[in-house]
Amino acid sequence: MVLLTLICFPDAASAQRSPHTVHLAPSVQAKSSPDQQWYPRSLSTQIGTIETFDADQLSIQLEGQSVPTRFASQRVLEITLAQVPADQQAAITSFNQGDYGTALPALIRCISEHDASSRPPVWRQQWLSMLAAQAAMRSGRGDICLELVRQLDARPLPAMMLGLLPIDWTGEFGANDAFIEIAVRHASSESLAVKLVAASWLLRSPKYQSAAESALKRLSALTDRKWIAMLAAQLIWRTKTPPEIVASY
Numbered sequence: 001m002v003l004l005t006l007i008c009f010p011d012a013a014s015a016q017r018s019p020h021t022v023h024l025a026p027s028v029q030a031k032s033s034p035d036q037q038w039y040p041r042s043l044s045t046q047i048g049t050i051e052t053f054d055a056d057q058l059s060i061q062l063e064g065q066s067v068p069t070r071f072a073s074q075r076v077l078e079i080t081l082a083q084v085p086a087d088q089q090a091a092i093t094s095f096n097q098g099d100y101g102t103a104l105p106a107l108i109r110c111i112s113e114h115d116a117s118s119r120p121p122v123w124r125q126q127w128l129s130m131l132a133a134q135a136a137m138r139s140g141r142g143d144i145c146l147e148l149v150r151q152l153d154a155r156p157l158p159a160m161m162l163g164l165l166p167i168d169w170t171g172e173f174g175a176n177d178a179f180i181e182i183a184v185r186h187a188s189s190e191s192l193a194v195k196l197v198a199a200s201w202l203l204r205s206p207k208y209q210s211a212a213e214s215a216l217k218r219l220s221a222l223t224d225r226k227w228i229a230m231l232a233a234q235l236i237w238r239t240k241t242p243p244e245i246v247a248s249y
Helices: 012-017 086-096 100-112 122-138 142-152 177-186 192-202 209-220 226-238 242-247
Strands: 020-024 044-053 057-062 069-072 076-081
Touching: 020 057, 044 069, 044 076, 044 122, 086 100, 086 122, 100 122, 122 142, 142 177, 142 192, 177 192, 192 209, 192 226, 209 226
Parallel strands: none
Antiparallel strands: 020 044, 020 076, 044 057, 057 069
């Protein structure tokens, strides 16, 4: 499941309380009777101030509590801000309106034009950078897109961020000769995230489809990069015919 997490705005009362609202998936350890497992479980919402958010956990100081509460990083689906800085809001608005050529440099400026003391927290920089990678792909700037992915992959990322990787799920970008050429150049990257994205761009190319499928099979077998492996497996599944899918169950 790929999550494209966007910003929304709580009401004025929320803005006066805490800066962050976090939406969480149900805990995988939550116990229920076999009969109840068929029914969907609701998401949970936590309001407070995020202290850290990395590949392992989110630590948030909840309203009315004196010590931070921690949640598994993989449960985080969305984070909304009570107040979004003006430069970030302008960049996000351009992205949401489909003006990716404007959004790309604006998103990068949100991080690069601030000194270290005034930059967004690391997790927010990762989110803005991943959105910039999406904007780069959608505006035809494949090299910039993969360079952003390479830089982001230098440290472990939360699942929410990996859900924004500029993977070509529909084949729209893989039909572009320029994207195919760029993907071929980056297919041997040391970054596993770049390999994944590049393979997705090549997956529907008659010339490179076989190589892309082989790359995805290798990625799907990874044991130390669970989310990369899962995304690769999903891409492989999308290439199967209905009879092949039925046979796999």
